[in-house]
Structures are given as C-alpha cells and as structure tokens.
Amino acid sequence: MGRKKAKAPGLGQSLINDRFGKKHTGHRHAAELSAEHDATQLNLQSVTELSSLDDFLATAQLAGTEFTAERLNVHFVTNETKGIISEEQKERIDAAQTEFQHLLGIPRRPPWTQETTKEELEKSETESFLSWRKKLAVIQDNDDLIITPYEKNLDFWRQLWRVIERSDVFVQIVDARDPLLFRCIDMETYVKEVDPSKQNVLLVNKADLLSSQQRSAWRSYFEKAGVSVVFWSAVLENEKLDDTYDCAQLEALDVEDLYDREKLIAFFKSLVDKPNKVVGMVGYPNVGKSSTVNTLMGVKKTAVSATPGRTKHFQTLHIDNELCLCDCPGLVFPSFVSNKAEMVLSGILPIDQMRDHVAPVNLLGRRIPRKVVEVTYGVNIQKPKEGEDPNRSPTASEILSAHALSRGFMTTHGQPDDSRSARVILKDYVNGKLLCSVAPPGVDDAEYKAWTISKVEKVVNCVPDVVSDDMAGVVARIQRLNKKDVGPGISEVEAAFFAPKDVRVFTKDGKQDLSGGKG
Numbered sequence: 109m110g111r112k113k114a115k116a117p118g119l120g121q122s123l124i125n126d127r128f129g130k131k132h133t134g135h136r137h138a139a140e141l142s143a144e145h146d147a148t149q150l151n152l153q154s155v156t157e158l159s160s161l162d163d164f165l166a167t168a169q170l171a172g173t174e175f176t177a178e179r180l181n182v183h184f185v186t187n188e189t190k191g192i193i194s195e196e197q198k199e200r201i202d203a204a205q206t207e208f209q210h211l212l213g214i215p216r217r218p219p220w221t222q223e224t225t226k227e228e229l230e231k232s233e234t235e236s237f238l239s240w241r242k243k244l245a246v247i248q249d250n251d252d253l254i255i256t257p258y259e260k261n262l263d264f265w266r267q268l269w270r271v272i273e274r275s276d277v278f279v280q281i282v283d284a285r286d287p288l289l290f291r292c293i294d295m296e297t298y299v300k301e302v303d304p305s306k307q308n309v310l311l312v313n314k315a316d317l318l319s320s321q322q323r324s325a326w327r328s329y330f331e332k333a334g335v336s337v338v339f340w341s342a343v344l345e346n347e348k349l350d351d352t353y354d355c356a357q358l359e360a361l362d363v364e365d366l367y368d369r370e371k372l373i374a375f376f377k378s379l380v381d382k383p384n385k386v387v388g389m390v391g392y393p394n395v396g397k398s399s400t401v402n403t404l405m406g407v408k409k410t411a412v413s414a415t416p417g418r419t420k421h422f423q424t425l426h427i428d429n430e431l432c433l434c435d436c437p438g439l440v441f442p443s444f445v446s447n448k449a450e451m452v453l454s455g456i457l458p459i460d461q462m463r464d465h466v467a468p469v470n471l472l473g474r475r476i477p478r479k480v481v482e483v484t485y486g487v488n489i490q491k492p493k494e495g496e497d498p499n500r501s502p503t504a505s506e507i508l509s510a511h512a513l514s515r516g517f518m519t520t521h522g523q524p525d526d527s528r529s530a531r532v533i534l535k536d537y538v539n540g541k542l543l544c545s546v547a548p549p550g551v552d553d554a555e556y557k558a559w560t561i562s563k564v565e566k567v568v569n570c571v572p573d574v575v576s577d578d579m580a581g582v583v584a585r586i587q588r589l590n591k592k593d594v595g596p597g598i599s600e601v602e603a604a605f606f607a608p609k610d611v612r613v614f615t616k617d618g619k620q621d622l623s624g625g626k627g
C-alpha cells in the first residue's frame with residue numbers, strides 16, 4: 109500500500125496537536141525520554157475497548173502525518189454466546205488458539221542508541237506499535253478467536269518498556285483464580301531479550317482464595333514449566349499491618365504456606381547480586397498490584413478499588429536502601445478468551461458497564477459448584493427437573509431467582525429483579541466473596557471443585573468467638589446469614605458485607621487475637 113507524506117497537518121497531526129497542545133519539535137536525545145514521559149505529559153487514558161470510529165481515529169493519531177487510512181480489520185467480539193459453548197465449539201476454539209498463540213505477543217520497543225533523537229525514537233516506536241496491532245488484527249479476523257480488549261494506547265506500552273529496562277527482577281502479578289489468563293509468556297521472553305540477566309517472577313496474588321491443595325496443584329504445574337512462582341495474598345498481609353485485626357479464621361483459611369511480606373522482600377533481594385535492586389511489577393488491572401505495592405511499602409490501605417483500571421502511571425518506590433519497586437500501570441495484554449462473559453468474570457470488563465448479565469451468570473453457574481453459591485448466600489437453587497441431567501449446572505435464571513427472592517430484590521412488576529442480583533453476584537465473584545477458581549491443565553476439574561467446596565464450608569461455618577467492637581455488626585450479620593434466618597428485606601449493602609474474610613481479626617504480629625480485640 110502506497111504511503112505519501114502529507115504536507116499540511118492532517119487529521120492525525122491535528123489530533124496530536126489537540127492532545128499535546130503544540131507540534132513536537134526540537135532534537136533531543138532518546139535518553140531524555142524516560143524522565144520526560146511522566147504521567148503529566150503522557151496520554152494515560154487506557155484504551156481497551158474502542159468503537160470502530162474511535163479505533164480509526166486513534167490509528168490516525170498514532171500514524172500522525174503519514175496516515176493514509178490503513179485498514180486495521182479490528183472488530184469486536186462477534187461470536188458472543190450466552191456464556192456457554194458446546195464441546196465441539198470448544199475444540200475448535202482450542203485448536204485455533206494453539207495455532208495462533210505465537211502471534212499473541214507484546215509490542216517490542218525498537219532498538220535505540222544514545223545518538224537516536226527523540227523524534228526518531230518516537231517515530232520508530234509508533235511504527236513498530238502499528239505493525240504489532242496489524243498482526244493482532246489478523247487474529248481478530250478469525251471468527252473462532254476472541255482476544256481480550258488489549259491496551260491500544262502506545263503510552264502505556266512505553267511505560268512498560270521503561271519499567272522492564274530499569275528492572276533487575278520483573279514480576280508479573282496474576283490472579284490466583286485463573287493464573288494462565290493473566291500470565292503473558294511473551295512478556296517473560298521480552299524481559300530476557302532486553303537483558304538475559306534479568307529475572308522473571310510470577311506472583312500469584314489472591315492466593316487466599318485457593319485451598320492449600322489447589323495452590324499445591326498450581327505450584328507443581330508452574331514448577332514443571334520452569335517458572336519461578338510465589339503464592340501471596342496482598343490483602344491478608346495488608347490486614348496484618350493493622351493491629352486491630354485478628355484472624356479468627358486463619359486456620360479455616362488455610363493459608364500457612366503463603367509468603368509473608370518479609371519473606372517476599374527477602375526473596376526479591378536474593379535474586380539480585382548488586383547493592384541497588386529494582387523490582388518491576390506489572391499485571392492486568394484489578395489483579396491487586398496497588399494492594400501488593402502498598403503492602404510491600406508497609407502502607408496500611410483501607411480502600412482499594414473493585415473496579416479495574418485505577419493505577420495510571422508507573423511509580424518508583426523505595427522499600428529500603430537496597431530495594432526499589434517500579435510499579436507499571438495496569439496493562440491489558442492480548443490474551444485469548446472464549447467469550448465476553450469470561451472477561452466479565454475475570455474482572456477485565458467492568459460489571460457496571462455490562463449490558464448482558466445472563467451470559468456471565470450462565471458461565472458462573474458452569475464454573476462455580478452449585479453448593480458454593482448455596483452455602484455462601486444461604487439459598488437453595490432449584491434442582492434439575494425429572495428427566496434432566498441431575499448433575500447439570502444451574503442456569504443463570506435459577507441462580508438469579510434464588511438470590512433475588514432471598515434478598516427481596518423485586519421489580520415494580522413483582523418479579524425477581526434478576527439484573528440487580530446479577531450485579532451483586534458477579535461483583536461478589538470478581539471480589540472473591542464467591543469462591544471459585546480454574547484448575548491447572550491436567551488436574552481433574554471435579555476434584556478441584558471439591559476442594560473449593562470444602563474450603564467454602566470451612567470458612568462459612570467458622571464463626572469467631574470473640575471480635576473487636578467495630579467488627580461486631582459485621583459478625584452479627586454473618587451469624588444471621590449463617591443461621592439462614594435472613595428473609596426478604598436484607599439490603600444490598602448487607603449482602604455485600606457477607607464476606608467471610610470480614611471477620612478476620614489480626615494482632616500486630618499477625619497472630620490470632622483472642623482478647624476480643626481489646627488486648
């Protein structure tokens with residue numbers, strides 16, 4: 109396709125001028141860029157879901173004056189189902205995913221030297237980024253394949269490149285409930301390309317949401333694959349920083365094998381043989397980067413967002429005079445998913461922006477054991493009718509009606525308000541209040557689900573004897589829920605409070621506080 113250089117500023121340049129206020133001129137060296145591209149100057153609006161028009165305009169902006177309406181073929185999820193795919197579809201999708209896996213990489217920063225000017229580097233970065241996007245567009249032409257709405261804002265990738273360049277240890281934070289969805293193997297390859305002496309670590313966060321058997325299954329999977337893996341719970345460790353918390357349920361949570369803050373810091377230090385060590389961190393939005401960074405920094409954080417996409421730019425933070433953290437903004441890498449419902453359940457797409465609630469709840473019904481929903485909410489979900497497969501998963505409508513009726517969520521027409529229940533249930537799932545996780549390849553799904561059920565039963569049935577005063581209200585609600593005497597009328601806020609982890613109470617040294625929170 110022929111490209112011609114536009115003489116007058118075109119749409120792309122106008123958009124750039126509009127965004128940056130003026131045309132970039134002057135020759136500065138590439139080395140100056142790292143310092144220059146801080147959050148105030150970069151366009152740090154994450155771009156993951158674009159309409160074709162937005163996409164067209166963003167492409168025009170990226171290509172600047174050289175843009176000549178290239179066709180990107182980017183289109184959106186087309187094979188949306190009601191969250192359920194047949195065995196035959198699944199086989200087809202698996203085969204296509206295997207075939208195209210090698211194209212699912214991350215963009216590379218083009219090579220540069222001290223002599224490269226700022227303009228030259230920006231131009232080659234843009235070109236390399238566009239060619240990466242075109243490669244992904246080829247995948248999106250295949251109707252069997254859906255990739256996550258990956259980050260399309262080059263400035264986010266620039267931040268990632270800089271974090272990788274600075275880091276001695278590069279940590280990918282993944283969500284323990286579906287580690288493979290959040291792990292980007294190509295990122296590990298890229299880190300080694302930049303410098304083979306850099307170390308990759310996979311930090312499996314939210315590991316408190318798995319049972320010890322489940323963690324052990326995942327640990328053997330990663331160890332066999334030669335991955336350096338650490339299981340960690342930012343939230344549990346963060347709670348230990350607060351001396352009013354005790355852990356009446358620590359035993360039930362079954363988390364003794366997790367790394368604590370000191371052990372994790374010591375582990376990072378052990379990987380680098382030089383005085384000033386930099387640990388870079390990256391991960392999808394909502395995997396718990398902020399919680400991890402705060403905890404490692406020793407900052408007690410009371411409120412973190414349950415909505416993906418809050419951290420916007422990388423920060424450099426000194427833990428002590430030996431170790432420094434470099435926290436990259438939440439980046440959505442291209443990854444294969446079976447449908448949009450999977451993205452909602454994985455916390456990649458925000459629930460409040462979800463249009464169809466039936467598909468994700470159907471998928472939830474497939475993934476989560478029926479008993480987990482029943483025990484967590486104290487409800488009975490309608491059983492399969494005579495003639496139906498007695499082991500079939502509950503449907504969205506069965507789950508939603510059971511929940512809506514028990515909580516008194518009704519529409520003005522007197523029907524169960526399914527959509528309100530769907531939002532509560534999906535948020536509980538994403539937040540980990542409804543326990544569920546995906547088994548590692550090669551592990552029997554039924555056995556893995558049985559481990560989830562036994563963990564949920566242990567946690568829910570363990571009501572603490574003594575708690576601090578400010579926890580009393582929460583515990584009273586949980587006790588009512590446990591006794592299943594909660595009829596219609598319980599508010600959404602109360603339902604949302606029903607998190608077994610809410611009753612953990614730690615002492616300063618992380619031990620169970622048996623003093624009623626007063627000692």
Ligand SMILES: Nc1nc2c(ncn2[C@@H]2O[C@H](COP(=O)(O)OP(=O)(O)OP(=O)(O)O)[C@@H](O)[C@H]2O)c(=O)[nH]1
Pocket residue numbers: 313314315316317340341342343344391392393394395396397398399400412413414415416417418419437438539540
């Ligand atoms: N159960 C559990 N929940 C966690 C853990 N770490 C984080 N969360 C929850 O996950 C959600 C996201 O946590 P954040 O720390 O804000 O995640 P983030 O990756 O920094 O998100 P962005 O700012 O969007 O990039 C919050 O609801 C946290 O409470 C954990 O170890 N265990």
